[in-house]
Amino acid sequence: MNAASLICSKCRAPLGGEFFNLGGLRPCSACAAPIQTEVFPALFRAQTAAALGETIVTEGEASCFFHPQKRAVVPCEGCGRFVCALCDVELNGQHLCPTCLNLGKTKGKLRSLENHRVLYDRAALLCATLPLLIGLWPSIAGAPISLYLCIRYWSAPGDYVRPGKWRFVLAGTLAVMEIIGWITVVILFVSK
Numbered sequence: 516m517n518a519a520s521l522i523c524s525k526c527r528a529p530l531g532g533e534f535f536n537l538g539g540l541r542p543c544s545a546c547a548a549p550i551q552t553e554v555f556p557a558l559f560r561a562q563t564a565a566a567l568g569e570t571i572v573t574e575g576e577a578s579c580f581f582h583p584q585k586r587a588v589v590p591c592e593g594c595g596r597f598v599c600a601l602c603d604v605e606l607n608g609q610h611l612c613p614t615c616l617n618l619g620k621t622k623g624k625l626r627s628l629e630n631h632r633v634l635y636d637r638a639a640l641l642c643a644t645l646p647l648l649i650g651l652w653p654s655i656a657g658a659p660i661s662l663y664l665c666i667r668y669w670s671a672p673g674d675y676v677r678p679g680k681w682r683f684v685l686a687g688t689l690a691v692m693e694i695i696g697w698i699t700v701v702i703l704f705v706s707k
Contacts, residue, residue: 659694
């Protein structure tokens with residue numbers, strides 16, 4: 516962590532060392548918003564593997580908001596709370612505390628945090644095979660839906676555990692065969 520990682524709360528411009536520990540307000544060099552910044556020595560210390568989660572050893576250093584006995588290593592970019600290495604969650608280059616991470620997840624503000632995934636390949640396979648199990652009439656709707664899912668979501672992210680496109684291929688093949696079967700039935704019925 517370095518001093519360049521502190522930013523203006525209004526315009527998000529980086530703050531230089533001339534803003535630190537002045538005891539009063541100073542205008543931001545980019546937007547002229549009044550800023551007062553109190554920085555603890557932990558901000559300038561190099562983070563090492565041995566320093567992660569260590570206890571506070573000197574007076575005047577920042578402690579973690581969630582663990583008062585632990586030394587703070589970084590401020591949260593969402594709320595500004597100082598957090599220890601245990602509480603620091605780095606997501607796309609941002610350092611967040613657990614509260615901001617949970618809040619961003621529940622409000623949908625963190626787009627890169629995926630908390631569920633729709634498996635379109637399984638849905639397509641289900642639409643293609645279920646009509647074969649319960650009767651052929653539902654395949655009138657199931658086959659086109661399955662084929663649509665195969666084509667539309669071919670490049671969508673798949674399963675974490677068993678990645679691959681084999682479900683799409685199988686669902687598409689079954690759907691095409693069902694559609695050809697229905698076309699054949701209609702042609703035979705009309706030609707009689």
